[in-house]
Amino acid sequence: MNTQINELQTLNRRTIEELVGDEPAKIAKFHFEFLKQASVVLKSIVKSFNISDFNELKSQAHYLKTSAKAVGAERCAYFLETIENYSLDENKPAIKQVIIKLNGEFVAIKKELRHDK
């Protein structure tokens, strides 16, 4: 499991290629859509965290997870799934750290995409 975790990529570009084909323009559009969605959902996640609404937290994480998996944001998907799991346990300190790391991953994706540009 740990080995698998270590192999998770910030942005696995092959994933989206397998879903929509080798169409860079379309792929760029989906990356853009993902980040746009992530910026909104992340704020909702933080709000839910601050009011300790673990159900909503889990739901938001799940919602974004499918998008993250689709674009190959493997680490994001992993952190979102971790948030879902910790939400079930209502483990707030742990969720806090995962949200911070999730944010870091979004920044890393953004940087990677900007670098491509």
Add this chain to the structure above:
Amino acid sequence: MLELHKTNNDHIRFLNDAINSSNIGIWRYNVETKAVYLSGISKTILGLAPLAQLTWRKILSLVHPDDRALFPLFFENNAQFGVPLQFEFRLKQTGQQSWFALKGSCVNKSDGQWINGTLQDCTVEKTTVIALNDADESKQLAIEAGKIGTWRATKSGHQWLWKWDMLANTIFKLSPDDIGDLNKWVELLHPEDKPRVQEALENSLRTGVEFKQHYRSILKNGEIIYVFAQGRVGKNYKGEYCRIDGVCVDQTEIHNTQQALKKLNSELETRVNDRTAQLYNTLQKAERANKIKSEFLSMISHELRTPLNGIIGALDLLSHSTLSGEPKELVNTASSSANHLITILNDLLDLNKIEAGKLELETVQFDLPTVISEVVCTFSASAKEKGIELIVFESPEENLILKGDENRFRQILLNILGNAVKFTNCDQNESKRITINTHYNRLNIYQSEVVVSVEDTGVGMTNDTIQKLFTPFTQAEKSTTRKFGGTGLGLSICGKLIDLMGGAIHIDSQLNHGSTFTVTAPFWLALSEQADKPKAMLNCYQIGKLSIYNQHILKLVQANFNINICVDFDFIDDSSTTNNLILTSDDEQFLRLAPKLELLNNALVYTEPSLVETLALTAPHLAVYANQPITLHQLDKHITAHQQEMLSIDDFSLDFDNSDPNTDHGTSTNIAVEPDNSDILLVEDNPFNQKLIKSQLKKLGLCCDIANNGAEGFRCWYSHSYKLILTDCHMPEVDGYEMTKQIRTEEAKTERPPIPIIAVTGAVMQGEKDLCTSIGMNDFLCKPIKLNDIKSIMERWYEHSN
């Protein structure tokens, strides 16, 4: 006869008495037989016993070897040629101390030729004569060496009789016949000096005062000589002035040399005065030019800054508006360039202010760790990007509140660290590393000296380069500007600022090996603010052997917290509110302990930069930080942030770029979700997934209608005739399961043929699949859906559908 005999005896007795009383020895010598007779006195003089038997050879052996040859010479000359026999000799025993005079003459008698004579001790006379000769010779040599002429005059009656030596005669180029003729000397005196010299001489002869005159003489050949003459007057037994003795020295050469020297001095003085005047004028011009330059720079900098601020403001507003990729990039470039220009203008203004002495330092309270943290944070990202290892070792000692110009001190450190990053980032550098060290030197209870060193492994410099490093507009080499950029103003300003602060910047550098810049600056201490705060508790877990970086973190926390070192992970107690710190450089051991660490929620992990990602993923619930670059201020901030339960929404703003990436390329791919009046219905709440599935269907030559949740999906199915429904399972309001139930119920009620409903879900469990089947769903697709999977589903359920 008897009377005559008596008279002779009287004479002989008289002679004997006279000889004995005058201590004169007598002797005689037979030329043919060499028989010798010596009187008693002679024997005594020669140190012989009265009864000693003597021979000529024996006597000669007593004589000093240097004088022995005199005897045969004089004796033979006397006997043969009648040359008077008279000489002095020394004895071997008495050596140089005693001299003896031997006199004699040859007498022809019937019994042969005899030489009769006397012998006297003449030591006193001889040594006096030798001393006199020596003194005379010495004086003569000295006078000759000094080219000093001597002169004298003696009074005879009322007349003075004059005399001078040849040297004096030579000085005045007189003929030997002229010696003693005072008029000859007087005639040569320079007309301007003659009255003074003559009067002085007459006065000396009259009154006895010393004669001492410098004068000129015009020689017969017209040459002018410069003479110094001095003489003293002597008296006779009656106390009358009867003689004068003196010297004269030709000082023409000295005079000429002095004149030449005086002329040279005068010329030199003139030249120095001229050059000083030129320099003063040049300095005045330079100062005027510098002032004009400073005023111009100041004015132009201000004038440029005003419109530039307008440009920056406008660009800032523009960058926040909706812009597509390329224009946005252009705006960013323009903004970055304008900001760079402002920085250069600020540097110019700073330099001008400092040079004009108008820059005043502020005094505010600050602490070094905050400044260091700000400086390090400014460059940590760019250093990381350039592959430079940035390391900070702060003094874990007392945290002092300092008073001084924080901004200017920060400016110096920013400049030095900025240069280190710039000059370490070169391609040929294999080991790119910058190490910052800080510490305090306590000067007294009121002052402390801050020492910050920045050591890099960059390009380094030669000593010559270091010398001109603080000169404005000068960089290490001309190629440096081309290669690394910059105006060369930064270090010049730093050098002047640190001077104003009373500190120093020391540089140690080696070409191609790197440089160390050490900044030292004294600051006042805010004494009243030094109240000791109670230290918070901190549990510190160590996993594996601590690296140098983690040892440093341990030192820092030990100085600022009450540390409880924990090594046993079997009894982790997370019930306490105490902060937990995990220090590890051992990822394998950390991974082994990961299950136990699950219990430790409230913890910060510090590890090597290379292990951060691994540990952060392995233990997602723990905050994982790199142990370098880390500052005391950051450490404090991490711990403080860790204690906060809430998250600030502002920290999670992605600053999202709203520009549509496709507009850049002009190849817009419309994936907006529009109703297509299709025979496929997609029920999905996530717009991203809606667009994705729609796009995938389009690729297969299909299209679909969209419903955002189960309720909408049911209404669409009810009012349209679809061949297939793709539905997400987890949705707000009515989920996929509930919608399926409602559709199947309604189909049964109205006898509508069952529509294929395909579950599209992220869940992958078998139980989920079973649930879908049990409530009437026909098939299952796992998110994200691969093209081949959706194609298979379509082939199976859509193309065979009625």
